Amino acid sequence: MVAVDFFDQGSGEVGVSEPLCNMETAYLYLVVLLSFLFVLATHRLISHRRHSKGKLPPGPLAVPVLGHLHLLEKPLHRSLARLAKRYGPVFSLRLGSRDAVVVSSADLARECFTVHDLTFASRPHLPTMALMTYGGTTIGNSVYGPHWRHIRRAAAEHLLSARRMGSMLPAISAEVRTMVRRMHRAAATSGGARVELKRRLLELSISRHGQAELTVQCSCAALAVLLCRTIDLAAAGGKAAMQRRFRFPRRLDSDETARPALSISALMETVAQTKTSRAADDADTDMSPEAQEFKESLDVLIPLIGAANTWDFVPLLQRFDVLGVKNKMAAAVCTRDAFFKRLIDKERRRLKDDDGGGGESKKMSMLSVLLSLQESEPEKYNDDIIMIMCFSPSIFSGGTETTAGTSEWAMALLLNHPEAIKKAQAEIDAFVGTSRLLNADDVPRLGYLQGIVNEALRLYPVLPLLIPHESTADCTVGGYHIPSGTILLVNTYAIHRDPAVWAHPAAFKPERFLDGSAKGLLLMPFGMGRRSCPGEALALRTLGLVLGTLIQCFDWDTVGASAAGVVDMTEGVGLSLPRAVPLEAMCKPRQVMLDVIRKL
Numbered sequence: 161m162v163a164v165d166f167f168d169q170g171s172g173e174v175g176v177s178e179p180l181c182n183m184e185t186a187y188l189y190l191v192v193l194l195s196f197l198f199v200l201a202t203h204r205l206i207s208h209r210r211h212s213k214g215k216l217p218p219g220p221l222a223v224p225v226l227g228h229l230h231l232l233e234k235p236l237h238r239s240l241a242r243l244a245k246r247y248g249p250v251f252s253l254r255l256g257s258r259d260a261v262v263v264s265s266a267d268l269a270r271e272c273f274t275v276h277d278l279t280f281a282s283r284p285h286l287p288t289m290a291l292m293t294y295g296g297t298t299i300g301n302s303v304y305g306p307h308w309r310h311i312r313r314a315a316a317e318h319l320l321s322a323r324r325m326g327s328m329l330p331a332i333s334a335e336v337r338t339m340v341r342r343m344h345r346a347a348a349t350s351g352g353a354r355v356e357l358k359r360r361l362l363e364l365s366i367s368r369h370g371q372a373e374l375t376v377q378c379s380c381a382a383l384a385v386l387l388c389r390t391i392d393l394a395a396a397g398g399k400a401a402m403q404r405r406f407r408f409p410r411r412l413d414s415d416e417t418a419r420p421a422l423s424i425s426a427l428m429e430t431v432a433q434t435k436t437s438r439a440a441d442d443a444d445t446d447m448s449p450e451a452q453e454f455k456e457s458l459d460v461l462i463p464l465i466g467a468a469n470t471w472d473f474v475p476l477l478q479r480f481d482v483l484g485v486k487n488k489m490a491a492a493v494c495t496r497d498a499f500f501k502r503l504i505d506k507e508r509r510r511l512k513d514d515d516g517g518g519g520e521s522k523k524m525s526m527l528s529v530l531l532s533l534q535e536s537e538p539e540k541y542n543d544d545i546i547m548i549m550c551f552s553p554s555i556f557s558g559g560t561e562t563t564a565g566t567s568e569w570a571m572a573l574l575l576n577h578p579e580a581i582k583k584a585q586a587e588i589d590a591f592v593g594t595s596r597l598l599n600a601d602d603v604p605r606l607g608y609l610q611g612i613v614n615e616a617l618r619l620y621p622v623l624p625l626l627i628p629h630e631s632t633a634d635c636t637v638g639g640y641h642i643p644s645g646t647i648l649l650v651n652t653y654a655i656h657r658d659p660a661v662w663a664h665p666a667a668f669k670p671e672r673f674l675d676g677s678a679k680g681l682l683l684m685p686f687g688m689g690r691r692s693c694p695g696e697a698l699a700l701r702t703l704g705l706v707l708g709t710l711i712q713c714f715d716w717d718t719v720g721a722s723a724a725g726v727v728d729m730t731e732g733v734g735l736s737l738p739r740a741v742p743l744e745a746m747c748k749p750r751q752v753m754l755d756v757i758r759k760l
């Protein structure tokens with residue numbers, strides 16, 4: 161028998177006889193090796209079984225547990241485009257425990273959203289999303305079925321209809337005028353103002369659509385981490401990125417006083433009219449108690465998001481709540497929902513008190529539209545549905561981040577192409593003149609301006625991978641078998657820059673949409689098929705109005721390090737295609753527009 165002195169009493173150090181130590185180490189290695197081979201063999205066997213149903217799209221070799229998560233890099237759409245070059249326009253990935261397929265060609269995207277539109281009409285169920293989005297019941301996250309059809313139809317009819325859009329446009333124009341007025345005021349003292357475009361635009365779009373950053377956080381956070389490459393990235397980098405991404409903008413132009421709560425305050429007005437009186441110009445400066453409470457709930461929720469959704473792809477982690485994030489998130493969601501419920505009750509009381517007298521204000525509030533529907537169809541529009549629709553994380557996500565993001569990219573492109581600004585100004589001067597401000601009805605007549613918008617959406621589609629779809633039946637794409645339950649990612653970024661389809665794909669050429677060279681080519685920044693963006697018409701009108709007004713009223717120039725005339729176009733991290741560095745620019749009111757601007 162070998163004597164093993166595990167604890168040397170004299171020295172107090174652990175001691176193990178050498179031959180045994182070597183044997184144990186060898187044994188340990190053997191066990192690890194055998195376990196690894198066993199997992200690999202099982203994994204292969206499962207893959208092979210799937211193969212037997214049909215030929216799966218090609219893809220890289222997966223490792224157990226992580227699948228291909230370790231291969232994905234930031235920004236994800238670029239990383240997937242690189243993989244597409246290697247494995248083709250349709251390839252498979254294993255994202256932790258989930259199978260995914262990535263489509264990167266116009267033809268195959270068309271095939272997915274025409275022939276197989278119904279098959280891919282669902283969304284993957286992700287635990288984090290479920291927690292944040294009322295069990296995954298909001299429009300953008302809901303699985304395909306009667307519930308999604310109901311809320312999508314209701315939103316299209318009552319919140320995003322042409323009639324409703326008509327009543328939103330004056331409000332949007334008013335916000336644009338306010339923005340121009342402030343920028344002019346800032347520029348007046350020094351002959352030009354340095355502005356951070358995204359902050360301006362985000363304020364604008366949030367106040368316009370009356371929805372919160374909450375929208376963006378939930379949809380995109382889960383997606384981002386869904387596709388984040390490692391657990392580490394999600395827990396640390398992902399979290400930091402999320403915090404950067406979804407924090408309300410606090411950086412201020414030098415000329416302004418702090419208004420961090422401006423957008424929330426304005427959103428509250430659109431959703432529920434929480435302020436009893438608005439003094440026209442200064443209405444944004446003071447927050448209602450409701451807006452304040454909402455802001456506080458966001459402040460708690462936002463930092464938790466990035467850390468939480470690693471569970472989505474590694475089910476083992478769902479069993480543990482190592483840092484207590486899940487519990488904290490559940491508590492924050494509870495607080496948020498209790499607040500929403502109180503808000504609905506308050507609005508209901510306000511409407512009752514207002515009955516007969518406040519017709520106009522009734523029409524303005526989104527909550528009131530839904531509460532009046534509840535009166536006629538209480539079953540269809542119960543409080544839960546109202547909450548889902550009004551505060552849906554996705555219904556107006558486009559309305560905030562996407563519209564502001566697209567405008568920011570468009571302005572960056574324009575700053576790098578001053579000749580395009582001149583052309584657009586000439587077009588606006590010719591069609592609109594210099595005696596009034598451009599309005600939403602002018603936009604359809606301004607071809608070059610629309611070319612700018614389209615080109616910005618082509619080069620920088622703010623949801624470059626759309627929102628993930630999921631197949632609900634087996635189907636065949638590009639000749640490959642796609643099993644039911646597969647996540648579908650469509651890389652619009654790669655599709656819009658495919659050199660086999662687009663001439664000079666990386667070049668900014670608004671003219672291509674005027675000279676017919678883009679005719680028939682697939683441009684799908686809003687997706688395609690039944691899950692495509694219901695806010696497309698509103699977004700296009702808004703983008704035209706916002707960019708058109710900025711171009712009409714101001715001359716633009718680059719600032720600081722980019723004064724040589726080149727704006728850095730590096731993409732940041734996040735699934736809604738942020739810029740790496742927020743765009744700053746110098747604006748100077750155009751002489752020919754001064755009279756109009758002064759009267760705003």
Ligand code: HEM
Binds near residue numbers: 623
């Ligand atoms: C530049 C602006 C916008 C862009 C680029 C954009 C893009 C998109 C994209 C790519 C999708 C996913 C489509 C898919 O998965 O196939 C989407 C979904 C959605 N968008 Fe937008 N969007 C914008 C503005 C808006 C606006 C203004 C609204 C509402 C006011 C809106 C509301 C929605 C909703 C509710 C969904 C989910 C649809 C569903 O799952 O049924 N979006 N958007």
